[in-house]
Amino acid sequence: MNPLQLLVAPVVLIYQSVFLALGQVWANKVRSILTTIGIIIGVASVTAVIAALTGMKQSVLTQFESFGTNKVFILPYPPDTGKRVVWRWADLRFHQHDFDEMLEHCPSVATFSRNCDYTQSISYGTHTESNVDIVGIDPQWHQVENRSVILGRPFSLIDNEHARAVCLINKIAQDRLGLDTDPTGEAIMVGDRRFIVVGVVESRAESSMFGNGRSDAEVFIPFNTAYTPDNGFVVVAASKSPDVSDEAQAEITFYMRHKRHLRVDQPDNFRIEVVQKFVDQFKSVASAITMVAGGIVGISLLVGGVGIMNIMLVSVSERTREIGLRKAVGARPSAILLQFLIEAMVLCLLGGMAGLLGGEGITAILKSIPQAKLDQASIPGWAIALSFGFAAAVGLLFGMFPAIKAARLDPIEALRHE
Amino acid sequence: MVIRLRNITKVYRVGAERIAALNGVNLDVDRNEYVAVMGASGSGKSTLMNILGCLDRPTGGTYELDGRLTTSMGASALAHVRNERIGFVFQSFELLPRLTALKNVELPLIYARAGWFSRRARAKKAIETVGLSDRMRHRPNQLSGGQRQRVAIARALVARPAILLADEPTGNLDSRTSEEILALFNQLHRSGQTIIMVTHEPDVARHAKRIIRMKDGRVHSDLPVEEDPVSELPAPTPLAGIPLEVSA
Ligand SMILES: Nc1ncnc2c1ncn2[C@@H]1O[C@H](COP(=O)(O)OP(=O)(O)OP(=O)(O)O)[C@@H](O)[C@H]1O
Numbered sequence: 001m002n003p004l005q006l007l008v009a010p011v012v013l014i015y016q017s018v019f020l021a022l023g024q025v026w027a028n029k030v031r032s033i034l035t036t037i038g039i040i041i042g043v044a045s046v047t048a049v050i051a052a053l054t055g056m057k058q059s060v061l062t063q064f065e066s067f068g069t070n071k072v073f074i075l076p077y078p079p080d081t082g083k084r085v086v087w088r089w090a091d092l093r094f095h096q097h098d099f100d101e102m103l104e105h106c107p108s109v110a111t112f113s114r115n116c117d118y119t120q121s122i123s124y125g126t127h128t129e130s131n132v133d134i135v136g137i138d139p140q141w142h143q144v145e146n147r148s149v150i151l152g153r154p155f156s157l158i159d160n161e162h163a164r165a166v167c168l169i170n171k172i173a174q175d176r177l178g179l180d181t182d183p184t185g186e187a188i189m190v191g192d193r194r195f196i197v198v199g200v201v202e203s204r205a206e207s208s209m210f211g212n213g214r215s216d217a218e219v220f221i222p223f224n225t226a227y228t229p230d231n232g233f234v235v236v237a238a239s240k241s242p243d244v245s246d247e248a249q250a251e252i253t254f255y256m257r258h259k260r261h262l263r264v265d266q267p268d269n270f271r272i273e274v275v276q277k278f279v280d281q282f283k284s285v286a287s288a289i290t291m292v293a294g295g296i297v298g299i300s301l302l303v304g305g306v307g308i309m310n311i312m313l314v315s316v317s318e319r320t321r322e323i324g325l326r327k328a329v330g331a332r333p334s335a336i337l338l339q340f341l342i343e344a345m346v347l348c349l350l351g352g353m354a355g356l357l358g359g360e361g362i363t364a365i366l367k368s369i370p371q372a373k374l375d376q377a378s379i380p381g382w383a384i385a386l387s388f389g390f391a392a393a394v395g396l397l398f399g400m401f402p403a404i405k406a407a408r409l410d411p412i413e414a415l416r417h418e
Numbered sequence: 419m420v421i422r423l424r425n426i427t428k429v430y431r432v433g434a435e436r437i438a439a440l441n442g443v444n445l446d447v448d449r450n451e452y453v454a455v456m457g458a459s460g461s462g463k464s465t466l467m468n469i470l471g472c473l474d475r476p477t478g479g480t481y482e483l484d485g486r487l488t489t490s491m492g493a494s495a496l497a498h499v500r501n502e503r504i505g506f507v508f509q510s511f512e513l514l515p516r517l518t519a520l521k522n523v524e525l526p527l528i529y530a531r532a533g534w535f536s537r538r539a540r541a542k543k544a545i546e547t548v549g550l551s552d553r554m555r556h557r558p559n560q561l562s563g564g565q566r567q568r569v570a571i572a573r574a575l576v577a578r579p580a581i582l583l584a585d586e587p588t589g590n591l592d593s594r595t596s597e598e599i600l601a602l603f604n605q606l607h608r609s610g611q612t613i614i615m616v617t618h619e620p621d622v623a624r625h626a627k628r629i630i631r632m633k634d635g636r637v638h639s640d641l642p643v644e645e646d647p648v649s650e651l652p653a654p655t656p657l658a659g660i661p662l663e664v665s666a
């Protein structure tokens with residue numbers, strides 16, 4: 001045998017075995033289907049469950065995305081020292097000018113806005129809307145939140161400096177108050193104070209996750225107009241990208257400790273929350289759930305494997321004479337082993353394929369249920385590869401015993417078999 | 419010497435009982451011999467053939483085939499020997515029912531790892547040799563008994579084996595079809611093939627050049643056909659119209 005043949009021969013043998021196996025499956029159609037039903041159901045449920053979880057994860061991540069994953073919140077917060085120390089609000093609260101040098105000292109922070117929010121009723125003419133978010137903001141708020149003014153103008157520095165009674169409203173507030181298409185210049189009541197509308201801001205992306213019974217209408221007023229030392233404020237900063245969130249957090253911590261004259265042995269008396277951290281946490285929880293669910297359903301594949309083993313044993317004993325003849329004309333034990341192993345694997349892989357189709361079908365059904373909010377459900381590539389890998393492995397594992405049995409058969413005994 | 423058997427024994431155990439099917443067989447077969455093995459039922463003919471065909475292992479003794487000691491070989495090496503050097507023809511044909519005649523004949527070449535083209539070509543040639551070119555695409559159940567046996571012979575010959583072994587190749591055939599098969603054997607023998615066949619029938623054995631008679635697991639007599647009693651029987655009336663000119 002020349003070297004090329006040596007190289008090609010095993011490939012040819014495998015390819016022939018695959019054909020032989022397909023022929024065998026075709027010859028026993030009904031039996032093959034019944035045998036692989038365990039694998040089919042296993043793969044279908046694994047892929048559908050993973051697709052559903054992927055869809056869920058995707059829709060949550062999209063919400064995070066619209067919320068802004070580069071955001072960093074800075075809030076006054078009593079340190080958890082364990083001792084029963086009572087912190088006075090006066091010591092905890094942020095001061096108006098605490099953040100004036102933050103951008104110079106925190107290179108990872110792109111911009112920030114001081115926000116102080118409270119809820120109030122608003123009204124215009126006969127229209128009233130209660131429980132509305134009133135937020136005092138800095139002009140940079142638009143960059144931090146990535147929400148721009150679609151009509152009119154943003155706040156100017158003068159608005160802030162003079163704490164003028166001007167406001168921006170969102171589209172929803174405009175509609176609820178029954179204001180004109182161009183409400184700029186109109187006066188609305190916020191609580192018992194009159195504010196002049198100077199512009200309209202994009203409504204925030206729909207976020208069912210973070211809503212908590214408050215009205216979707218929003219009113220924004222200059223920071224200085226809203227600020228009172230008693231209410232205090234928080235800071236929402238935007239890091240230059242979600243990737244540098246950790247750096248931004250470290251820089252801000254350092255800056256804040258310095259600003260608040262904390263000694264090395266004193267704990268932080270503020271808190272920094274990084275949205276990216278929540279995203280990371282959520283992602284890891286989601287993958288853990290996916291893995292657990294995949295693992296549990298994967299067990300059903302093993303059960304399917306027992307069916308495969310059973311049918312392969314039947315096949316070996318049915319075809320004992322054939323095995324004997326093949327051996328008599330020169331099939332080595334390894335060739336017989338390969339033939340039966342490949343047959344088991346072909347069965348499993350065909351089952352895997354049918355299961356995958358089933359999984360795609362279930363996924364399509366899930367997607368079409370509007371309440372399920374799984375419109376982003378899809379079977380990821382790795383899940384497809386995994387199911388096929390698993391199906392092949394099941395075939396290998398459970399086909400091994402029958403195949404070894406076939407390979408070990410004594411040719412003359414096999415030929416005598418009735 | 420193609421075959422050299424020395425003191426071959428075969429003992430079967432059935433429960434507590436030991437059945438000695440072969441009791442020390444010594445046998446030499448040279449290239450291009452045509453041997454018929456005869457003997458009463460149960461005298462060990464099939465057992466001997468299975469050992470010659472490396473389908474079965476003897477309990478004791480040595481067997482050299484083409485100068486190689488097969489009795490010390492492993493299962494894989496024996497498979498290789500069967501594939502390369504032995505063509506076995508069974509009484510009950512043993513064709514795979516789902517394969518066409520051609521595919522059945524190709525089978526040994528698959529395990530010889532021959533390429534597709536040479537496999538096809540050689541299988542077709544072997545089928546031609548047995549005169550079944552027009553039945554290549556038939557399945558075994560679409561063939562007559564004689565045709566099936568000829569397919570089986572083509573399969574045995576396709577890998578150009580050193581020896582052709584046939585255990586009662588005509589046992590399942592009528593006398594006319596048997597004559598066809600024997601004519602084929604004669605022709606193969608003339609073209610140089612070494613043949614060993616088992617038979618009960620003197621009329622069949624008469625075609626061989628050497629007759630071995632077995633008794634109780636031993637070689638009872640081993641004579642050229644002219645000296646064996648089979649040649650003393652009246653010659654059978656030649657059957658009319660048997661075409662002996664199968665294409666070579
Ligand atoms: N697998 C087996 N297990 C037990 N005993 C066996 C087995 N095969 C053959 N024998 C015994 O060995 C002896 C020889 O059998 P063998 O088949 O070689 O005879 P034979 O000469 O071919 O007979 P026949 O002409 O009837 O085919 C017999 O006594 C038989 O019962």
Ligand SMILES: [Mg+2]
Nearest residue numbers: 463464465585
């Ligand atoms: Mg016999």
